[in-house]
Amino acid sequence: MGWLGLAISSKHFKLLVVGGGAGGLGAASKLARKLPKGSVGIVEPHEDHYYQPGFTLVGGGLMNLEANKRKEAKLIPRDATWIQNEVVLFTPTQNALTLKGGEDLSYDYMVIAHLRFDKIKGALELLETAGVCSNYSPFHVEKHFQEVLTFKLNSDEEYSERTTTPSTPSITPSSKVFMNNL
Numbered sequence: 001m002g003w004l005g006l007a008i009s010s011k012h013f014k015l016l017v018v019g020g021g022a023g024g025l026g027a028a029s030k031l032a033r034k035l036p037k038g039s040v041g042i043v044e045p046h047e048d049h050y051y052q053p054g055f056t057l058v059g060g061g062l063m064n065l066e067a068n069k070r071k072e073a074k075l076i077p078r079d080a081t082w083i084q085n086e087v088v089l090f091t092p093t094q095n096a097l098t099l100k101g102g103e104d105l106s107y108d109y110m111v112i113a114h115l116r117f118d119k120i121k122g123a124l125e126l127l128e129t130a131g132v133c134s135n136y137s138p139f140h141v142e143k144h145f146q147e148v149l150t151f152k153l154n155s156d157e158e159y160s161e162r163t164t165t166p167s168t169p170s171i172t173p174s175s176k177v178f179m180n181n182l
């Protein structure tokens with residue numbers, strides 16, 4: 001649908017939240033209680049929601065990923081609308097975005113709460129190679145523990161691990177340090 005059609009046929013929300021993780025759901029839950037029913041939309045493609053703080057234990061081999069999984073449908077705030085799709089294009093000058101499949105949504109206010117590995121050049125390809133993993137992705141966190149075991153097995157010398165904390169802004173920089181202590 002083009003922009004000419006947007007005003008008459010797109011779905012409009014007072015608040016549109018992109019990403020139904022802990023951050024997006026928290027914002028949606030708080031504001032859905034204050035706004036009229038149907039004012040808040042949450043765009044989230046996945047049926048499963050993951051509790052990321054538990055990933056420290058998954059990557060450290062003390063908990064399985066399944067234990068951190070919940071059905072997204074059960075977590076959507078009562079008065080909010082779940083749009084099970086992903087955003088492929090943001091057009092902030094029009095207060096609008098486009099979903100996979102071409103549908104447009106418009107909003108008065110938007111909260112973006114999602115991490116995009118595909119926006120980091122080469123990240124997705126690297127994550128599929130040996131020796132590279134991330135505790136921030138449910139699709140790669142289990143690989144972390146496998147890599148630790150492989151590294152230990154292949155180490156001739158006594159095993160030791162070093163952790164660094166990035167100087168750039170980061171979500172929970174301390175989680176890498178926790179991991180080292182496990």
Ligand SMILES: Cc1cc2nc3c(=O)[nH]c(=O)nc-3n(C[C@H](O)[C@H](O)[C@H](O)COP(=O)(O)OP(=O)(O)OC[C@H]3O[C@@H](n4cnc5c(N)ncnc54)[C@H](O)[C@@H]3O)c2cc1C
Pocket residue numbers: 018019020021022023024025043044045046049050051052053054055056085086087088113114115135136137171172175
């Ligand atoms: C190992 C680890 C340990 C942590 N420990 C703690 C802790 O002890 N205490 C604490 O407070 N915090 C902790 N955190 C941080 C906290 O878990 C995160 O900050 C929080 O979960 C992030 O929530 P989010 O909603 O921003 O992102 P996410 O939970 O990553 O959710 C993003 C959502 O966006 C969706 N999405 C992706 N692409 C699109 C798209 N194109 N369109 C629509 N949706 C999309 C995804 O499917 C996903 O559901 C930890 C994080 C990690 C990784």
